[in-house]
Amino acid sequence: MTTSNATALKEFVLQKSKERKLSLRDVARNIGISISYLSEMLNGKKAIDVDLCNRIADFFGTQRVTIYNMVGWINLNEDEEFLVRFQEYAKNNPEFANLVQVIMNTDDKKERDRISRLLRAGLEK
Numbered sequence: 001m002t003t004s005n006a007t008a009l010k011e012f013v014l015q016k017s018k019e020r021k022l023s024l025r026d027v028a029r030n031i032g033i034s035i036s037y038l039s040e041m042l043n044g045k046k047a048i049d050v051d052l053c054n055r056i057a058d059f060f061g062t063q064r065v066t067i068y069n070m071v072g073w074i075n076l077n078e079d080e081e082f083l084v085r086f087q088e089y090a091k092n093n094p095e096f097a098n099l100v101q102v103i104m105n106t107d108d109k110k111e112r113d114r115i116s117r118l119l120r121a122g123l124e125k
Helices: 003-020 024-031 035-042 050-060 064-070 076-092 094-104 109-123
Strands: none
Touching: 003 024, 003 035, 003 050, 003 064, 024 035, 024 050, 050 064, 076 094, 094 109
């Protein structure tokens, strides 16, 4: 996750925490991580994985793809139509949803983008 991605996620978590009158310690406890890990993650010093993104999204009641966008895994502006089709397909194909989690955990952004393009091509059929 780049510094700008960490900044977007940090701003989101801080804003939502403030709206709910929660401390970051409360947020960390509710999503199942330590306050130090949360702090390092929000400052771009620790990696974030799909499971943690999902827990953050679920805790704050936002769509998971919104968090994926914040951490730089997808670009909602370019891929919004694809994501709608992707979500519908994943709902009916749980094995596909599991595959997507594995792909999102791929550290190499170029490889993740390559696989995403292949998935997109497969869904265009």
